Amino acid sequence: xxxxxxxxxxxxxxxxxxxxxxxxxxxxxxxxxxxxxxxxxxxxxxxxxxxxxxxxxxxxxxxxxxxxxxxxxxxxxxxxxxxxxxxx
Amino acid sequence: xxxxxxxxxxxxxxxxxxxxxxxxxxxxxxxxxxxxxxxxxxxxxxxxxxxxxxxxxxxxxxxxxxxxxxxxxxxxxxxxxxxxxxxxxxxxxxxxxxxxxxxxxxxxxxxxxxxxxxxxxxxxxxxxxxxxxxxxxxxxxxxxxxxxxxxxxxxxxxxxxxxxxxxxxxxxxxxxxxxxxxxxxxxxxxxxxxxxxxxxxxxxxxxxxxxxxxxxxxxxxxxxxxxxxxxxxxxxxxxxxxxxxxxxxxxxxxxxxxxxxxxxxxxxxxxxxxxxxxxxxxxxxxxxxxxxxxxxxxxxxxxxxxxxxxxxxxxxxxxxxxxxxxxxxxxxxxxxxxxxxxxxxxxxxxxxxxxxxxxxxxxxxxxxxxxxxxxxxxxxxxxxxxxxxxxxxxxxxxxxxxxxxxxxxxxxxxxxxxxxxxxxxxxxxxxxxxxxxxxxxxxxxxxxxxxxxxxxxxxxxxxxxxxxxxxxxxxxxxxxxxxxxxxxxxxxxxxxxxxxxxxxxxxxxxxxxxxxxxxxxxxxxxxxxxxxxxxxxxxxxxxxxxxxxxxxxxxxxxxxxxxxxxxxxxxxxxxxxxxxxxxxxxxxxxxxxxxxxxxxxxxxxxxxxxxxxxxxxxx
Numbered sequence: 001x002x003x004x005x006x007x008x009x010x011x012x013x014x015x016x017x018x019x020x021x022x023x024x025x026x027x028x029x030x031x032x033x034x035x036x037x038x039x040x041x042x043x044x045x046x047x048x049x050x051x052x053x054x055x056x057x058x059x060x061x062x063x064x065x066x067x068x069x070x071x072x073x074x075x076x077x078x079x080x081x082x083x084x085x086x087x088x
Numbered sequence: 089x090x091x092x093x094x095x096x097x098x099x100x101x102x103x104x105x106x107x108x109x110x111x112x113x114x115x116x117x118x119x120x121x122x123x124x125x126x127x128x129x130x131x132x133x134x135x136x137x138x139x140x141x142x143x144x145x146x147x148x149x150x151x152x153x154x155x156x157x158x159x160x161x162x163x164x165x166x167x168x169x170x171x172x173x174x175x176x177x178x179x180x181x182x183x184x185x186x187x188x189x190x191x192x193x194x195x196x197x198x199x200x201x202x203x204x205x206x207x208x209x210x211x212x213x214x215x216x217x218x219x220x221x222x223x224x225x226x227x228x229x230x231x232x233x234x235x236x237x238x239x240x241x242x243x244x245x246x247x248x249x250x251x252x253x254x255x256x257x258x259x260x261x262x263x264x265x266x267x268x269x270x271x272x273x274x275x276x277x278x279x280x281x282x283x284x285x286x287x288x289x290x291x292x293x294x295x296x297x298x299x300x301x302x303x304x305x306x307x308x309x310x311x312x313x314x315x316x317x318x319x320x321x322x323x324x325x326x327x328x329x330x331x332x333x334x335x336x337x338x339x340x341x342x343x344x345x346x347x348x349x350x351x352x353x354x355x356x357x358x359x360x361x362x363x364x365x366x367x368x369x370x371x372x373x374x375x376x377x378x379x380x381x382x383x384x385x386x387x388x389x390x391x392x393x394x395x396x397x398x399x400x401x402x403x404x405x406x407x408x409x410x411x412x413x414x415x416x417x418x419x420x421x422x423x424x425x426x427x428x429x430x431x432x433x434x435x436x437x438x439x440x441x442x443x444x445x446x447x448x449x450x451x452x453x454x455x456x457x458x459x460x461x462x463x464x465x466x467x468x469x470x471x472x473x474x475x476x477x478x479x480x481x482x483x484x485x486x487x488x489x490x491x492x493x494x495x496x497x498x499x500x501x502x503x504x505x506x507x508x509x510x511x512x513x514x515x516x517x518x519x520x521x522x523x524x525x526x527x528x529x530x531x532x533x534x535x536x537x538x539x540x541x542x543x544x545x546x547x548x549x550x551x552x553x554x555x556x557x558x559x560x561x562x563x564x565x566x567x568x569x570x571x572x573x574x575x576x577x578x579x580x581x582x583x584x585x586x587x588x589x590x591x592x593x594x595x596x597x598x599x600x601x602x603x604x605x606x607x608x609x610x611x612x613x614x615x616x617x618x619x620x621x622x623x624x625x626x627x628x629x630x631x632x633x634x635x636x637x638x639x640x641x642x643x644x645x646x647x648x649x650x651x652x653x654x655x656x657x658x659x660x661x662x663x664x665x666x667x668x669x670x671x672x673x674x675x676x677x678x679x680x681x682x683x684x685x686x687x688x689x690x691x692x693x694x695x696x697x698x699x700x701x702x703x704x705x706x707x
Contacts, residue, residue: 043358050337059417061207066403069214
């Protein structure tokens with residue numbers, strides 16, 4: 001890379017990237033840990049035979065993780081494009 | 089496939105794998121026809137093994153290469169979706185395929201810690217590491233550590249951690265492939281291990297990462313079909329709907345009713361009956377962070393064409409892994425439901441005890457496999473009806489035995505379910521081929537991670553930096569064979585301790601590698617000494633706890649001097665090591681001088697996708 005990005009643009013790009021990182025990890029933490037701490041009360045709700053607490057650990061959180069990664073990567077792409085640092 | 093297609097292999101991926109899937113479906117149908125016309129079972133089993141190894145070998149030979157970048161990172165030409173499939177196969181080991189449903193069967197809700205832990209880590213990979221490591225353009229994980237933290241000291245610590253977490257893991261994969269080959273082909277385990285070894289080497293030897301990538305895609309297709317088919321079968325038989333992941337709610341309800349009748353103390357869906365909440369959550373944490381630190385997984389994301397593709401490919405990877413992991417709990421529920429049904433079917437008048445005369449054939453068949461205790465009834469290995477009856481009578485059960493006296497080994501649930509549920513032999517053979525594919529693909533990924541680190545980082549970067557491409561590739565291939573043979577000889581001794589150490593790999597990788605990798609990208613202030621000491625401290629604390637917790641200070645198991653902090657289990661030892669690694673890196677970095685301007689610019693460039701890879705590798 002020959003032309004260096006102006007420092008303030010790089011700074012702004014990184015701030016946005018970092019905020020997206022914290023948001024994504026926040027959602028990740030909720031569905032990895034927080035929600036499963038309430039498993040006993042969630043299990044009182046039964047849908048199609050699935051106790052909800054069990055369901056969240058067996059399928060619910062997993063679906064969230066998959067969607068979260070695809071959402072994250074499209075968000076990060078638009079950030080990169082916004083600052084003109086995406087690959088050509 | 090004509091040779092003219094070889095040059096533009098990646099342009100024809102869709103076509104090639106469509107032909108492959110069609111061919112595979114045709115083969116399975118052919119096996120079903122063979123069975124219908126009375127061809128012996130043994131022949132069908134051998135055909136499955138021979139055909140799948142044959143196709144992997146074919147892909148391996150077609151993908152042979154003499155180019156360094158193709159050998160190490162598949163020429164960085166693997167599209168996101170295919171890299172996702174390859175990562176799926178790389179990730180799902182023989183143990184995931186064979187043991188996951190069994191673990192859920194035995195542990196119920198608590199087993200879901202594995203399902204969560206082995207999926208959620210990919211969020212960390214996508215957000216924190218994969219795109220930046222791809223941008224850097226290293227060939228191996230220690231390569232990145234060496235460059236970011238100032239040279240060979242960091243590189244060496246990285247290699248030690250990599251070797252510790254990958255070598256026990258690969259031994260277990262070779263062992264698993266040997267077990268599957270010996271059970272399905274009916275040959276001696278000592279010979280079967282080398283059959284597995286041949287299957288592993290044929291994929292990786294000639295073409296390195298390029299060959300492994302394209303065989304892993306093929307292996308993913310075999311293993312996912314083999315996993316889904318029996319579950320779909322059971323769901324259709326039971327509920328008439330071929331979507332097991334939706335219908336097993338019904339099975340869960342039935343299980344709850346059966347549990348009342350059979351007086352089961354630990355209900356399937358009740359949380360924290362086998363693991364305490366502390367164990368449950370620390371296990372999830374260690375498995376997730378470990379996922380994001382295992383070198384053989386991280387290096388898969390070096391192979392995509394762009395940073396953008398690297399990110400997306402993590403999503404595809406998790407989607408493909410998800411397909412297996414969200415089926416596993418369904419598998420477990422259906423198996424448990426079928427098994428409990430046997431006892432409930434005996435009726436209240438028999439006290440829900442299964443009569444000795446009604447013991448199904450499969451219990452004896454699987455129970456009498458030499459060298460493994462797969463089925464245990466009334467505390468004895470289920471070898472003959474007479475032996476079971478004697479043991480049960482000694483316990484006061486005269487006519488039959490209750491559900492609580494039956495114990496199944498985790499590892500037999502998936503492999504035996506097709507025969508227990510009365511599925512035909514062509515399905516049984518398919519499941520065997522799937523388990524074999526899972527073990528081979530993971531073994532290949534691990535083998536490359538170890539051999540590449542030794543050849544690229546130790547030999548090329550540290551011993552002989554002037555070596556030319558030809559020599560480097562030759563050294564790499566020799567090391568590949570040496571490591572594979574070492575793993576095979578170790579696996580042949582059936583080292584039970586080594587096998588239980590596999591679970592340690594996640595904690596070791598998490599504690600040794602996660603902090604330096606993440607801080608290397610996200611914190612410019614991290615210094616060389618901080619990174620090196622952080623790695624060493626995290627790794628050291630975790631190893632100390634693992635060995636101290638399992639063996640104690642005199643290295644003899646069960647002598648009572650084992651250490652235990654807050655009652656944390658060995659498998660979750662990373663819960664101590666990960667924070668220590670972060671803390672040490674942070675503190676040491678702050679007391680050492682700021683990294684050079686050059687290094688800070690390096691980190692800045694790492695953060696911007698634009699501008700191609702940073703490390704220009706010689707060919």
